[in-house]
Amino acid sequence: MVCVDPDTVTRPAPAHGSKRQALIDATITLVARGGLRNFTYRAVAREAGVAHGLVAHHFGSRDALIEEALRYTLDSSAEVLTDVTEGSSLDDFVSHLAELVSREPDLQAFQYELILESRRNPELAPLVENLYAAYRDATADALERVGITRDDALTHLVFAALDGLVFQQLTMGNSARTEASLAKLRQFLASAR
Template structure:
């Protein structure tokens, strides 16, 4: 008889799968992609390794599925907005980062691991495509139809800001976000010479 926990207990199969995806994110955030094992996920979720294997045929399947959960969670809870949110204030960005630190670290670990594991590159490409599309959508919604390359430039600046938050959660991105908004405003309304 396998262990159960309040996390996975007697939940519907889809809820159990979500709990295992979340546990995988936590394991990768804490131990890196190479620390992702059925045993580590089972321990984090409070279930047997068989329960994890029942839902995921391979660790790569678990990794891809966990990224799906991350993107869905980010979209539903406004984390995509915080990540791409050039229009958010620094305190809000820091708060949201703190609330989603494992998700952020999971993503960066996935990016770094894709450097040596080619099979992860399509997963990482999906991640970047999602964020780049969200930035372009944010800019367009603010009435700043971005010229080619601007959404990517803004995303790269914001991505660096979030990477800095990983290294120093106390860093205040407020002044940088203000400056970025000022540059975007100037680009949207150039002064005639």
Template sequence: MKSSAATAPPSKYGTGKEALLRAAVSVVARKGLRGLTYRSVAEAAGVNNTLVAHHFGTRDALIAAALGWATEQSISASRLREAAALGHSFTETLLDELLAEPELQVFQYEMILEARRRPELSEAVTALYESYVDALAAGLGAAGLTTNVRVVARTLFAALDGLVLQYLAGVDRSAIAASLDEVHDVLLLRIGPGTRP
């Protein structure tokens, strides 16, 4: 008798290790962290579950790798490093690109909540937040901000983080867009004159 993984259709997540990470993110976004097993990831990716174990060794290693991967994908898609210089496209860029793959965001929120119950995840979650702050700080510095760059970046990310969570919870897109426009206007005031598009 063939296993379901052996007869599964080709993965919608691609191939290799990245496919397993995408599948892990998808599983957690749908079922929560408690639903993450080698079997569930293998079924989602269309591979044998021994491949998951081979690549990651432990479930915690899979979780840490998936969190790092999801964070980098989200930062890259949202263009946070360029956010301060996006001008009028700031709001639409964030809404269209950051939220194009809501599973990435849901996965990260699941991990943040799980870190409250499992302190061993707190270091990975701290790294997640610091990655976002680093990306925004780089963008703010490139846009001309020279004082309190990390403080401003952390504050900006807190606003963006909250708005993304609200969007995922069902708040109307136009309300989120209006708030993002306001965040951008405040950011431009902080950076200084001559930055308004």
């Protein structure tokens, strides 16, 4: 039996010009799956399939790489938000949420890891606030499209419910429970019109 040390296995090298993105993707994957405790230049480089010196070359520091990965997830969230909130009826409202969490679990887990890390690293707090502001704005827009007058408190409540459902599905993997809860949320919102 041959034993392979996972720390010595490297991914195939990314194409020229995509190494920076490969490092960002590797950061998201590593933080999502293992948190920040074991997050090192070598681990990121190994996951990305590049030399570890490229991490410092492209980003300068570990914190800069983490911040850039969080910015990337914020930009990616715009696409995610469109997928989740693009319907124009309450039946469509967040109809793809469970599927989205299943499709992009590392993106979601990375965001939660960094949200928690922002409590210890205040430099991340503005990025996290931007992330949440984008989600709240998309929620407010979606609620308006389904005929619910803009109300900051209601928007925050709905977003908090959605955020909690995403977190629970991510950690417990029960999409049936998520779907049942979303059906109840839609009923509640129908009565709020």
